[in-house]
Amino acid sequence: MNNKIQLNDLIPVNPDEYQKYRLHFAKPVFDKETGNRYFPLQVLHNQLFEADNDDWDQWQTHMHNSKGERFPSDFVITFAQYPDNSDTFLFGGVFKIIDRDKTNDKYNIEWQSEYEKYVGRLVVKVKLETRSVYRKLDNLFPKVVIKEILPSPFYTGEKFPGYKKLDLTYNKLSEIDHGYLHDWKQVLQNIEGVYLITDEKNSKLYVGSATGVKGIWGRWISYYNSLTGGNKGLEELNEESKKKFDENYIKQNFHFSILEAYALGSIGREKIIERESMWKNRLRSRETGYNKN
Structure with a gap:
């Protein structure tokens, strides 16, 4: 018996509609200009717990990189990598691309509210065979396995000991x-x-x-x-x-x-x-x- 719960069990996507979605497995980013390294888990955390912070949204809005358009799709399923475990990610929400602002090279996006309850709580495990963080669903989506669901965003259940x-x-x-x-x-x-x-x-x-x-x-x-x-x-x-x-x-x-x-x-x-x-x-x-x- 296979007891693994797949991501597709919580976010059902019909294989016939895979082309409408992209996966974003955000990893740490090094800014050469400032010399700072930015961790996606921290960016997601700050948006959830700080008023008027939309930095995580901004990580999804840039349209192009050196290889072309990042998300040639209607929806983006996002994750933030755990810094000490390259195969483990925290769910960052599902975004719908409302339109493409070509002048500013920017997506206008909208959270999909039916999945917001899992943001910061759903921990998944998947082994990425390539370095690319922007992925088609194809054969990868069924391999994304749910590791755990936290009681509340970023809360592991481990109490402060005093x-x-x-x-x-x-x-x-x-x-x-x-x-x-x-x-x-x-x-x-x-x-x-x-x-x-x-x-x-x-x-x-x-x-x-x-x-x-x-x-x-x-x-x-x-x-x-x-x-x-x-x-x-x-x-x-x-x-x-x-x-x-x-x-x-x-x-x-x-x-x-x-x-x-x-x-x-x-x-x-x-x-x-x-x-x-x-x-x-x-x-x-x-x-x-x-x-x-």
């Missing part, structure tokens, strides 16, 4: 950053305090503090993006790791936890810096860890 039990790896930071754990980010953006980074390989510690806009999350995301957050001791470790051809050392071995947490602005930056210094002394992170001040 800051005292928090122990995050780089992979977990990635999950939070790309919208898998929307409520976790909300909590971390609204607390400030003293945090701890533990090198699981050698047990060395780094104590830091976070205040101001976006709280502890704002500080941790700087480590996620740059590995070192601009800290001298961590920069030295990173350079040493590169010389040993182990560029992923920090990603593989660092864990993030919280020593003290307070509501944003509740006790003041001076008090938090004082508590940070106390923890550095108590844990001897200057003498035996990565703190340099």
